[in-house]
Amino acid sequence: MSIDLTRSAIERAMELAIEAANHGARGANPLVGAALVDPEGDVVALGYHRGAGSPHAEYSVLEASGLLDGTHGSRKAQGFPALGAARGPEDLTLISTLEPCRHHGRQPACTEVIAAAGVTRVVFGTADPTLSAGGGSSVLSGQGISVMGGVLEPQARDLNWRWERARHEDRPFVTVHLAQSLDARIAAADGTSQWITGTASRVHTHRVRQRIDAILVGTNTVEVDDPKLTARDETGAVVDHQPLRCVMGRRQIREEAQLKQGHAEGDGWLQLRTRDPRAALAELAEVVHDGYPVRHVLVEGGQSVLSAFFAEDLVDEVFVYHAPMLLGGDRHSLGDIGVATLDQAHHFRLDPAEDGPVSILGDDVCLHLAPAQPPRSGSDAPTSYPHPAQ
């Protein structure tokens, strides 16, 4: 191929792009990082995708480098020296952890952006596994752009293995909030629970609520806590984008429940009349909210709903907010999750994405976790997914 950088320069740049990708937030979209590399092999700019509704990583790095409006070289991008004025896009290689997309969504197609920027060489880590978006590399090749895929493919792919699984299973990406005491209780013996975590944790919770498509609790939580399930800013004001408020379970929800806000079902809220989390997600995957399909759902409680999602291995991301208190008693955050013996434990790993694995939020400590990836073999090996570019 016509990319004349050394393999090690390309891999170094890909490592930086992977690191950059981890600054993004998980959810409806995969984590993606991108880098621009000059002919000497130096990374001159880095970008990443912040999450659904934000520019793609490729757009970010090209835009930050002034390659999209002809001002290249005039701005410093994320701590790297400004591009030398003599450097045109034709001298640069674009590195992306994921195959550039070819589809228009809320953002322009990366293939078009790359062509418009005038970049002539593209290297990516892992192929785009989505049918609607995949195939970007052939679009680029067809336009005379040199493309090479598969660089640090396992690492690039690990970034989003749970996202990929959710897509493969045709279900929304699932984030869970556990707000609990140090001994994993969500209420005192008499049921009092307001508030266990502090203000900073609740601000964080509402930040996550602002970027999701739907929020889900069980009928029991509605009965006991009567939550509003709104997304609010730091001042407590309800923000513009509100997630679809969902209740899971067969029990009738009373008319005055706050989450209804006086609206009929389907108007901002809905009930998923099942106790099976897989069925609930399948139903949600068909729903359009605010003009977009539900691709990211936040599950907030209570014990039986959360336990069911964990038991079925349907949780892709977890925030555990630990309040520095002990409660004892029997109001546990989780009940039975189908683990009879230690070998069956559900394993997670500290998630470096977004703000990293540990945040001190006021008096609380928030752990950010993702399911640990099982060793690859047989049925869940990469080849079982569509890989249009390989």
Add this chain to the structure above:
Amino acid sequence: MSIDLTRSAIERAMELAIEAANHGARGANPLVGAALVDPEGDVVALGYHRGAGSPHAEYSVLEASGLLDGTHGSRKAQGFPALGAARGPEDLTLISTLEPCRHHGRQPACTEVIAAAGVTRVVFGTADPTLSAGGGSSVLSGQGISVMGGVLEPQARDLNWRWERARHEDRPFVTVHLAQSLDARIAAADGTSQWITGTASRVHTHRVRQRIDAILVGTNTVEVDDPKLTARDETGAVVDHQPLRCVMGRRQIREEAQLKQGHAEGDGWLQLRTRDPRAALAELAEVVHDGYPVRHVLVEGGQSVLSAFFAEDLVDEVFVYHAPMLLGGDRHSLGDIGVATLDQAHHFRLDPAEDGPVSILGDDVCLHLAPAQPPRSGSDAPTSYPHPAQ
């Protein structure tokens, strides 16, 4: 008084001394920090007490500055510039968070060390509340050394409020280890529990075991887990100093229990035949192990012993090791701790001491906590403790 530094210079130095104190480890001794201040008000050296068996903070800072062997000015102390050669000890003010002790223990008396160093001005934060050690300031004054106490007294005292309470109650300082899953389970449903936490957490546990006087578990833990209760180094080798191995409860311990190591009771291990943690601590406080009284005990489990200590508010320090897994089921780290409603929750705060409030240990996250200090009023106001210097 004859200390001619400004109040703000003294308080700045005291703040640094308090910060330094927090590098020490909690246990049999209080956290203490010390600073040396030159006539311009600049802090030229800082020291702290690392824990029982280590030099006192005052000794550390004087020794590091070469004031104890006549080489002052020749060494750099902890990132501060070396003392100017022209500066003698008579130009310096020693700041300590705690009134210097006047008693010989495993370490020389600070009053003697200060006099030997030739320092003529001493400022301290809070009076030494122990009867055997208190009164250092009058010893110093009697030797013609200027002494001022009570600088940032509340902050200096907060460092050790639980240590002070333990001394006041004539009981050992109590550290607790909780090694649990994210959902606060210590075993799977069938009882399997080896290992929940990883190697790095266990290394940390053994580091704590190396500095305590006694380690305590319940009879049920001995029955089920049959632990050795030894302190081992990173290679797994048993270290020289071993804590007294204690079992609490009335149940007979079987002859082959590993913690006995073939020895008769009293020879390295003992049973505290009570279910009352206060009675157990009272008994322990009378015991001499390895030539020293038991002043620091580590409680490691299981559920009923830990719950009893928390219920009685007898825990002065907690390390919670969170393994990144979920287990569900009913093997909880804690049971009932006497909290009926949220207002009765046991509150803790993140502990800045030693390695700080949060450590990532391999795949695990360790939270370090201390009981939150209740607002001072009435019966537990400072005046209820002996304050020899005020």
